[in-house]
Structure formats: C-alpha cells, structure tokens
Amino acid sequence: QVMLVESGGGLVQAGTSLRLSCAASGRTFSTAIMGWFRQAPGKEREFVAAINWRSGSTKYADSLKGRFTISSDNAKNTVYLQMDSLEPEDTAVYYCAADNSLFITTRATNYRYWGQGTQVTVSS
Numbered sequence: 001q002v003m004l005v006e007s008g009g010g011l012v013q014a015g016t017s018l019r020l021s022c023a024a025s026g027r028t029f030s031t032a033i034m035g036w037f038r039q040a041p042g043k044e045r046e047f048v049a050a051i052n053w054r055s056g057s058t059k060y061a062d063s064l065k066g067r068f069t070i071s072s073d074n075a076k077n078t079v080y081l082q083m084d085s086l087e088p089e090d091t092a093v094y095y096c097a098a099d100n101s102l103f104i105t106t107r108a109t110n111y112r113y114w115g116q117g118t119q120v121t122v123s124s
Contacts, residue, residue, distance in 0.1 A: 002026045002113040004096045009118035014088055020081040022096030022115060031098040034079045036070060037108055038092035038120075047106040048094070051079060059104045086122045093117040 008020040022034065035050035049060045049070040058070055069082040079096065097111035105111075 002028055002031060002098055004098060004113055004115035006094065006096045006115045006118040009094060009120045011121045011123065012086060014086060014122055014124050016086055017082070017084045018086065018120060020083065020094055020096075020118060020120075022079045022081075024077040024079075024098060028077045028098075030100050031113070032100060032102045033104050034072065034096065034098045035104075035106075035111060036068075036079075036081045037095045037097060038090075039095070039117075040092040043092075045095070045108050047108070049081060050104045050106070052102070052104055053079070054102070057104060059106065061106075083120070086120075088122050088124045090120060091122050092120060094120055 003025045005023050032054050033052050036048040037045050039045040047061050051058045051070045053072040067085050072079045095117045096115040098113040099111045
C-alpha cells in the first residue's frame with residue numbers, strides 16, 4: 001500500500017507563512033495525483049490543491065486566491081504546500097491524499113490513500 005505522512009503544521013500569526021510536507025512511501029509508483037485537503041471544526045473536508053506529479057499540472061481552490069502553492073519533488077516522493085499570507089480562516093487540520101487516477105480531482109472520495117493530518121492554527 002501507499003503510506004503518507006504530513007509534517008510542518010503549527011501555531012502561527014496571521015500574515016505569516018508555513019510550508020507543509022507530505023512524504024510518501026510504499027508502492028508510490030502506483031499513484032499519479034496528490035492533493036491537499038483541510039477540515040475545520042464543524043466543517044466538511046474541503047479541497048485545497050492538487051498536482052499530477054507525472055505531468056506537473058496543478059489545480060487550486062478558487063477561494064485561496066493564489067496564496068497557496070503546491071509542488072512536488074518526485075525523486076524524494078514528497079509533495080509540498082506553501083501557504084503564504086495566512087488568515088485565521090485557514091485554521092484546520094490539513095490532510096495529504098494520493099490516488100492512482102491520471103486526472104486531477106477535487107473530490108475527497110476519489111482519493112484512495114490518506115495521511116493522518118497536521119494541525120495548522122492561525123491566530124489573529
């Protein structure tokens with residue numbers, strides 16, 4: 001199977017930046033897309049960004065307005081989420097996900113593999 005481990009979360013002030021990492025292990029050759037989702041208390045899990053690490057294509061949630069950037073280091077089997085100009089509304093548990101699909105999807109139910117999540121808290 002594929003195992004995903006997120007890291008890089010923490011408590012920060014509004015206006016600062018964080019860089020999340022997702023390290024993949026196991027049968028990583030079976031995957032093509034990796035994505036980031038987040039879930040705040042009382043909210044449903046929502047799409048943040050995704051990347052097809054074979055082609056480099058990316059997709060973002062429109063509401064983020066260019067503040068977040070997803071990237072991958074294929075040699076290290078790692079994806080990153082650079083988060084700039086953080087706002088209190090960004091506070092959530094952030095999850096890394098992967099799937100065998102060749103097409104980027106924003107639906108959480110379409111991703112087969114999930115990490116344990118990392119907490120991001122932005123104070124005002």
